[in-house]
Amino acid sequence: MLPESYDAIVLGAGGAGLHCAAIAGQRGRHILVIDHANEPGKKILISGGGRCNFTNLGTTPDRFLSANPHFARSALARYTPADFIALVERHRIAWHEKTLGQLFCDGSARQIVAMLMDECAAGSVDLAFGNAITDVTHADARFRVTFGNRTATAPALVIATGGPSIPKIGATDFAYAIARHFRLKLVEPRPALVPLTLGVDELLFKSLSGVSAEVVVRCGKAAFREAALFTHRGLSGPAMLQISSYWRHSQAIDVDFLPDRAPGWLKDAKRARPRTTLQKLLGAALPERLAEVLASRLGLESELANITDARLLAAEQALAAWCFHPSGTEGFAKAEVTAGGISTAELSSKTLESVKLPGLYVIGEAMDVTGWLGGYNFQWAWASGWAAGQAI
Ligand SMILES: Cc1cc2nc3c(=O)[nH]c(=O)nc-3n(C[C@H](O)[C@H](O)[C@H](O)COP(=O)(O)OP(=O)(O)OC[C@H]3O[C@@H](n4cnc5c(N)ncnc54)[C@H](O)[C@@H]3O)c2cc1C
DSSP: OOOEEOSEEEEOOSHHHHHHHHHHHHTTOOEEEEESSSSSOHHHHHGGGGTOEEEETTOOGGGEEOSSTTTTHHHHHHSOHHHHHHHHHHTTOOEEEOSTTEEEESSOTHHHHHHHHHHHHHTTOEEEESOOEEEEEEETTEEEEEETTEEEEESEEEEOOOOSSSGGGTOOSHHHHHHHHTTOOEEEEEEESOOEEEOGGGHHHHTTTTOEEEEEEEETTEEEEEEEEEOSSEEEHHHHHHHHTTOOTTOOEEEESOTTOOTTHHHHHHHHOTTOBHHHHHHHHSOHHHHHHHHHHHTOOSBGGGSOHHHHHHHHHHHHSEEEOEEEEOOTTTOSEEEEEEOGGGBOTTTOBBSSSTTEEEOGGGBSOEEOTTTHHHHHHHHHHHHHHHHO
């Protein structure tokens, strides 16, 4: 059978791949999207608790991690949250802002997938789902992709197969295999936006499974004020997922359990209420079980009147920078995203095209650009998809 000829072949029908294909198709390009899954956008469907947190109004380049922190700037500036909102509204999808600029569908994430599929149809994009890609080669300025019993060729190939987080829904490290095949550089991939695990020395906190509190968590220069959740394995909740993207093995993280307290608050409390205990004071601001564990860990169970000012000051400092030593993360099985990936060093920040191998493009999570929790990763998928969609 003769190979089918296209202007570009997009590997991966996630947010980045579908958006890129739709944009290019509507520019009159003849586009094929190939995905091994039997339906598109599986991560979109499970995102945002089924409502898809599709963008964030606070999108700025400093909310993305990458070995080159400036790389995302160009694509993010040319396709903004307002552009995606306009698309969502054109499709009459109702949405709302939940918190911290995070936009969700009122209805279902399915609406976002349906919208992207409608946009692909408007660009006459060909779709091939449910077949493994068995070969990708490049010769005579054309890429050749074999999948199922078909072969397609094109002068442009877009890698949009994402990262390996959540393998049970079909995520793979295929992007890295292609990158290695074409000798593109990789930045060591690692699970990000992932729960952290605690070791045996911090077992006491595991008894708090299910307890959550608003904290400030810090790791190096990164800091987030959001909810933290204790689990039977360690630490989760938005604050911990955020900090996990910055955390590296053997680093400690600091937690401020009472971020709104002014320095000296415990000494002041001792003067005002000498008969009260630290646990009672903490219990007024934090969940009861957490207050109990913290007071017992500090060894301050008697009335404040019996505790020296120096010890109260030390307790205050400990509560403002409680040091945890995570033993690891829950890994790719539980990670919302993969940090690292195909290096940006050899890609054009304007078109996402490889500098070494013209015609090869990388978009979305496959590459070394990772957003914060809260709609940033989809905004990167849309923006990078749009940039490549303009170029292919
Ligand atoms: C549980 C969960 C919730 C999330 N919620 C949010 C959220 O609310 N907001 C947000 O911004 N981000 C969220 N994310 C992150 C977001 O889903 C991803 O960053 C985004 O989907 C990346 O888009 P992508 O197109 O680059 O990759 P993907 O969406 O992963 O798409 C890659 C596509 O490639 C296909 N593929 C993979 N391997 C192969 C192969 N070997 N052959 C052929 N095809 C292949 C896959 O089937 C998939 O369709 C969430 C992630 C998870 C796991």
